[in-house]
Amino acid sequence: ESCQYTIIFHCMAALSERGSAPVSETSPYEMVRSQELNALLGPKASMQAVDLLCDLHNTTANTGLCLITYSDRDWICLHICKHLQREMASTPVRYVHFDIPLNEAYSLDSVGKHGFAMEIGPQPHGVVRSVIFSAMQEGVQLMMDWICQFNSGTLFEGGWVDVYTMVKNIDYPRDSETHVITAAVHPDLQDRDFCLLHPGDPMFLCFSGETLRYRGKEALYPFFINEGAYYEKGVALSLARKRRVQIPSVRSETLR
Amino acid sequence: ESCQYTIIFHCMAALSERGSAPVSETSPYEMVRSQELNALLGPKASMQAVDLLCDLHNTTANTGLCLITYSDRDWICLHICKHLQREMASTPVRYVHFDIPLNEAYSLDSVGKHGFAMEIGPQPHGVVRSVIFSAMQEGVQLMMDWICQFNSGTLFEGGWVDVYTMVKNIDYPRDSETHVITAAVHPDLQDRDFCLLHPGDPMFLCFSGETLRYRGKEALYPFFINEGAYYEKGVALSLARKRRVQIPSVRSETLR
Structure with a gap:
């Protein structure tokens, strides 16, 4: 079985998972959209959910590139992080862990079997900075390279990753x-x-x-x-x- | 006669001067507001207009502090610029000239007899950066100090100012x-x-x-x-x- 991946260009961490709340004509757009995405890419925590979901974000904070996850023991995410750290010369890459139960997680990437937000900064909202854009592009490409190599049966050596737990x-x-x-x-x-x-x-x-x-x-x-x-x-x-x-x-x- | 001054904290350069267009119930907010401000602080190009109007802006661009004007021979604005350049140690201060007729000028500061936008950056929109905030505060204070000294009869020596004409x-x-x-x-x-x-x-x-x-x-x-x-x-x-x-x-x- 190979790892399927889906990349969603989703700008704001505004997805709230309310699978049980019925959608009506008057439901807010964000709620309607979150259920559409959950149906398309999940359902969350089900066997049908995509294998890996990466959600691209940018921030005004000087974060460099962060992989933000809900797990400190997801070897797929940790290996991808290690791969980016090894290959990206001019951008610091860090692994951030939000230690909350998956059913409380509100972001899109929590819908996949594995997933993370790729967050990069500093960049003002409404602005594209070339260096930031290129770093994100490189990060996405390296992630896809890792998946291709992984799917081809490449062995990735173990090791250590620094995890920042919020x-x-x-x-x-x-x-x-x-x-x-x-x-x-x-x-x-x-x-x-x-x-x-x-x-x-x-x-x-x-x-x-x-x-x-x-x-x-x-x-x-x-x-x-x-x-x-x-x-x-x-x-x-x-x-x-x-x-x-x-x-x-x-x-x-x-x-x- | 002393110089009256008004400082308006107006975030976006969206004031359009349409003194002749009648305002109705369905007029856009920006048009209604621009006529209110024109009535309050002008009317533009009239004897009743305030002496000096300073409009505070910030930008994502790395501009430092700029005085943006519609005149390259307004001695009040040029002397205030010179004063800020002399007194502000850690912020570059520049005089920018938009060479368009006053009746085509669309920004709030054009309503005063003298006026300029005080523009400062870099700062993402929706964010306060302490250094930028302090520089703006210092610029406003120095402008008011200059006006007080001017109103008290202080002589300000002439000299040269670099003018950047768009x-x-x-x-x-x-x-x-x-x-x-x-x-x-x-x-x-x-x-x-x-x-x-x-x-x-x-x-x-x-x-x-x-x-x-x-x-x-x-x-x-x-x-x-x-x-x-x-x-x-x-x-x-x-x-x-x-x-x-x-x-x-x-x-x-x-x-x-």
């Missing part, structure tokens, strides 16, 4: 009464995605001039720092814990 | 039949606003991999390179000619 989100500071945002990401933190943030490091610079610092007890890795689409979600940045995950050698037959 | 806009390369964009701004040009572009320099990198070069006969200064809001206007970048303009010493009395 621990929590941090909101912008807000006025306690009006909830209006009162600070921007601190210049020392802006664009420093995946650079270790230590307790006491500057986190926000208030419009009043005051610096607010990271008050956590544990040094963690910030990412999605100042992503434009997350203001409305109340997320100024996310924090992750890094650890190394060992992956086995894989060959097509071993996964049957 | 010569033409360049659209993205497009498919001749579908008009779909076929290239992004070349990595060698991206973010190099106000760096002289010579004939033969790379301008676009096609999605096919081909490099397209600047075919003009004259070296010019590119600006608004890859501004997100200008894709729909068919503008990938603008080109300007630079020259030095001499400005006289000014003091409040001399302008009565």
Whole structure:
């Protein structure tokens, strides 16, 4: 059995999985569309779902290229990540793990048997930056190359992959009464995605001039720092814990 | 007589001056609002118009701080520019001149007796970057300081200001039949606003991999390179000619 793959150019992580909610004439477009996609590519968690689903995203945050997944033990996704890390010279490639149950996962890639979002930044929304576009193109091509080699029976050696597991989100500071945002990401933190943030490091610079610092007890890795689409979600940045995950050698037959 | 000033936080250059078109119940919001603002701050080209109107903008292009005007001989605007250039240590400040008749000018600042847009970048739309926010804040404060000093009778020495006069806009390369964009701004040009572009320099990198070069006969200064809001206007970048303009010493009395 070979690995089928589907690439969906889906711009926003707005797919919500509500398989049980009936669709009516007045349902929001996003809900209708999510059910259409689930029928086309899934159904999620079924035998009919596509083998691998990759959802392409871009962000205003300086993330480089990230594979965002709901599993830290999906050898297919981890091997693809390792392949991209090995082959992409000028773009950092990282594996991000959202540790939530699959039935709570809201993004399109969760519909496939294996899947991830390929997220790349920094790029303003509504803009194509040539270097970012080329890196995404290279990432997609390398993923497809890996699948072709895997389907041809190539053995991929095991090894280690750094996994960034999301621990929590941090909101912008807000006025306690009006909830209006009162600070921007601190210049020392802006664009420093995946650079270790230590307790006491500057986190926000208030419009009043005051610096607010990271008050956590544990040094963690910030990412999605100042992503434009997350203001409305109340997320100024996310924090992750890094650890190394060992992956086995894989060959097509071993996964049957 | 002192100089009155009004600062309008107006995000998009969407004000169109159609003083003669009657407003009805079905008029687009932008047209209704432009007439409200014209009544409030103008009427444009009348004795009742405010003395100075500054309209604050931000852009995805790496412009630094620009004063964008419709005049290359407005001593108020030129002196404010000189003041900002002298006082702002870490932000480049430039004077941009759109050489079109005032009655064709579509932006809010054209309603005042004197006026300019204060444009700053790079910043993605929908995002606040702390360094950009602080630079805008400093620019606005310095402008108001200048006005206060001017109103107090301070003499401002004359001198020279570099003026960038817009010569033409360049659209993205497009498919001749579908008009779909076929290239992004070349990595060698991206973010190099106000760096002289010579004939033969790379301008676009096609999605096919081909490099397209600047075919003009004259070296010019590119600006608004890859501004997100200008894709729909068919503008990938603008080109300007630079020259030095001499400005006289000014003091409040001399302008009565």
